[in-house]
Amino acid sequence: MEETLHFCYNNGVRTLLKPYFPSSHLHFPSISRVRPLSSSILSSKTSISLPKKPSKTSKFHPLTPHPQHDLPPEPHSEPQTDPNCQFREKMLYLESIGIDLFSLVDGYPPIVSSSLDNIKSTVDYMRSMGFTPIEFRRICGMCPEILSSRVTEIAPVFAFLLREVNVKASNLRRVINRRPRLLACDVEKRLRPTLYFLQRIGIEEVDKHTSLLSCSVEEKFIPRIECLERIGFSYRDAISMVRRFPQMFCYSIKDNLEPKFDYFVMEMGRDLKELKEFPQYFSFSLENRIKPRHRACVEKGVCFPLHVMLKTSEKQFRDKLELILRTSCVGFH
Numbered sequence: 001m002e003e004t005l006h007f008c009y010n011n012g013v014r015t016l017l018k019p020y021f022p023s024s025h026l027h028f029p030s031i032s033r034v035r036p037l038s039s040s041i042l043s044s045k046t047s048i049s050l051p052k053k054p055s056k057t058s059k060f061h062p063l064t065p066h067p068q069h070d071l072p073p074e075p076h077s078e079p080q081t082d083p084n085c086q087f088r089e090k091m092l093y094l095e096s097i098g099i100d101l102f103s104l105v106d107g108y109p110p111i112v113s114s115s116l117d118n119i120k121s122t123v124d125y126m127r128s129m130g131f132t133p134i135e136f137r138r139i140c141g142m143c144p145e146i147l148s149s150r151v152t153e154i155a156p157v158f159a160f161l162l163r164e165v166n167v168k169a170s171n172l173r174r175v176i177n178r179r180p181r182l183l184a185c186d187v188e189k190r191l192r193p194t195l196y197f198l199q200r201i202g203i204e205e206v207d208k209h210t211s212l213l214s215c216s217v218e219e220k221f222i223p224r225i226e227c228l229e230r231i232g233f234s235y236r237d238a239i240s241m242v243r244r245f246p247q248m249f250c251y252s253i254k255d256n257l258e259p260k261f262d263y264f265v266m267e268m269g270r271d272l273k274e275l276k277e278f279p280q281y282f283s284f285s286l287e288n289r290i291k292p293r294h295r296a297c298v299e300k301g302v303c304f305p306l307h308v309m310l311k312t313s314e315k316q317f318r319d320k321l322e323l324i325l326r327t328s329c330v331g332f333h
Helices: 082-095 101-107 109-113 116-128 133-142 144-148 151-163 169-178 180-184 185-201 212-213 216-228 236-242 247-249 253-265 271-278 279-283 286-300 306-311 314-332
Strands: 001-009 013-016 045-050
Touching: 001 116, 001 279, 045 101, 045 144, 082 101, 082 116, 101 109, 101 144, 109 144, 116 133, 116 151, 133 144, 133 169, 133 180, 133 236, 144 180, 151 185, 169 180, 169 212, 180 212, 185 212, 185 216, 212 247, 216 236, 216 247, 216 253, 236 247, 236 271, 236 279, 253 271, 253 279, 253 286, 271 279, 271 306, 279 306, 286 306, 286 314
Parallel strands: none
Antiparallel strands: 001 013, 001 045
């Protein structure tokens, strides 16, 4: 309701009843400045509407009433989003593209704090690069970090593979599907230094060994070269071996290189020169391929070259054994 100020006329003298605003707080123009009212217009008791009383704590400027009982407006604050609501939206979106958020959290907890907008942008970008929903789900399963990456971090990886590694555009999907972790690697800190190292040791067609690009030179490559030196190869021979068979860089020293080398020397009694010429020896299973075939050769008294003993199929290996035995028998008779 509007406040009213009442005037009474007593013997022609105008008097003010119950002043509303204390003069110590407000500075309104003097009532006397109001245009004189004609006595013919005013009745014996006339009401004049005044603005609502402002808050004492607010600085008064124009005579404009404030809403909500004249209280000053509250400071503007951004609406707070419920974290549970954000998580639910993220979970529903990932489910809509066939990805179980809870299974990703077990292996990569930071996914919980990933922005839904960033995730959607990444999904859209990967679709634009030709990846199918099935491929993208597999990539996320092997490298969930991609869901925390921005498009500005992923796009440079594709540009690097195309321009510097010389991967053909038609092979990009195959390269990423084979080694999804490439997308989580920084070009400047990891991919480019690894490329330069591989080129320096003589591996020219790096586009055929792109899975190595995500490996650390200091943590992965150098220790394996040093391992080969420890077991008896010169640095030049070690470099020659990894140049001939770059996948050696991916093999465990403790679980692969050392036990297979020990068996090669202690049980098979072969020369290191054979390993230098055929480093693919380390790619075969010790228990399922190397030991059984070596024992079969020993039983038959046959010594095959290393690559013949291991690379041939099981049927070819047995046929070769029988052929040599028959030839030996004919020659003996």
